[in-house]
Structure formats: structure tokens, C-alpha cells
Amino acid sequence: VTAPRFDTVVHAPLRLQVCAMLAAVESAEFSAVRDELGVSDSVLSKHVKVLDETGYLRARKAVVASRQRTWLALTADGRRALAGHVAELQRLLAPATEAVAEHLPSSAPTPPQPATAT
């Protein structure tokens, strides 16, 4: 179980997406991350650099068929930071969710169903 911990480096919206994508896999190619998240090379590079400098991400360059490709992978520290950050976000939301659940009647009436055309 990961302890909830707010992480300012991970919290930036695009970095959260990059970290979540990389946490799911062992590694991902730079262009795959760029295309799926719909950002430019320069924007992604900037965020990758921040994560790299923090020690949350490792970038490895490989030449395949005379083309240089960059593979990105989250480090163990990066995985821990993301897990802690997600746990913290869930912890922040938990009171609100519980409060809503408390105010809901135990047997809510079924909403009227729309009439279907025959």
C-alpha cells in the first residue's frame, strides 16, 4: 500500500498523463507518447526533461534502421511518486464521496423510465 503524498512534479496535467501512461508499461517510445497525448515534440521534451531531472524518468536512445528512437521508462522513484500522488488525490476525494453516500437514501426510488416508441 502506497502512502498518500502530494507531488508537485507529477501534478502538472501533462506530466500526470505521461507518468500514468508510462506506469502502465515497461517503456514507451517518445513518438507513441507524443501521438497518444496529442502534444508537440517540444512540449513533451520539456516535460520529459523535468521528470528526467527529478529522477522519475529514464530516457534511452536507440538507433533502429538508421533512425534514432527514444524510449521512455518510469524509474522506481517515478512509479512510487505517481502511486503516492494518485493515493493522495483519492484521499482528498474520499470525504466528498462519503458525504454524498451518507446523504443518499438507502433505497432510492427508481427514476421513471422514458416511454419507448413501438
Add this chain to the structure above:
Amino acid sequence: VSASEVLCDHLPSWKAIGKLSVMETDAGMTDSAARAALTEVEAGRSAAARRVTTPWWFHPLLGAALAAMLAALSLRGPAVAVVLVLALAAQVALYALYRRLTGLWVNTWHVEGMRRVTAAATAVCLLLLALGVGLELGAGARGAAAITGVVLGVVYVVYWRWVERRLVALWAAAP
């Protein structure tokens, strides 16, 4: 000179410190901001889910290469070495193609909730390999390696089809 004085010299220090604390910690994070952040996490996982599925022919081809490698033992003469080398080369090429097609590298052993099935599938494959080699070369049962090779290929394809479906379901789920 404190950070609050530099950044917010037009505000009284108690306001500036309040602003910085909201920006830099979770103290001022609202429910909607936390929910929005979790949506970003979901978006990242969904991005991985969108790429992980290979074309329908990919795993059957890899399964066939795996089957051919074991089935080669049922052949005789120089054909054994030729089929073995070709099957091995096909596997290396297909793994490289996997990286090109998906842009991802997945280790199912590290994916939560998949370790048990991965261990079971690996054990079955190793057992089939040992059985095929043992029966063909040890007991002299001609064709045993070819039969176990085909079963091995089918197990491999079924396992990877399950892996892809499971990964998509896992990553599409909320964090």
C-alpha cells in the same frame, strides 16, 4: 527577501503566502481539481490501452514461429538447423515489429493481477517444451515435437489474446 516578496510584491505577505501555499501544496486543492487530476491519470492509462492491441495476425505469426522452432526437432538432417534458425530469426523480427507497431514494451510479470496467469502460462509452455524434446529425442517418438509445438503455439496465442484484452480492461478502468 522571501519568495512571497519577490513574486507578489503588490500583495500583503499573508495573502502572498496563502497564494503560494495553494499553488505549491495540496492544502488548497478543491474536489474538482483532484477529480480533474484523476481524469488526467485515466487519460494516460487509456493512451496505453489504445496502443497495446496488435493486429489480428501478429500473435498467430509469433505462435507459428514458436511452434516451428519445436517442430523442427521432428525433422531430420540439415532441415533441423535451417528451420530452427529461420524460426528464431522470425521471432526476433516479430518482437522488433511489436515495438514498431505499438510503441510500447510490456512486461506482464510486472502488471498487477496478471502475475499468476503469466506464471501458469510460462509453466505450461516449459512443460510442453520439455515434453516435446523428451518424447522426440529421448523416447524416439517421431512427430511428438511437431504435435507439442503446435499445442505450444496455440497456448501462446490464447495467452496473448487474453493479455491484450485484460490490459485494455485494466487500463481503461479508473485508477
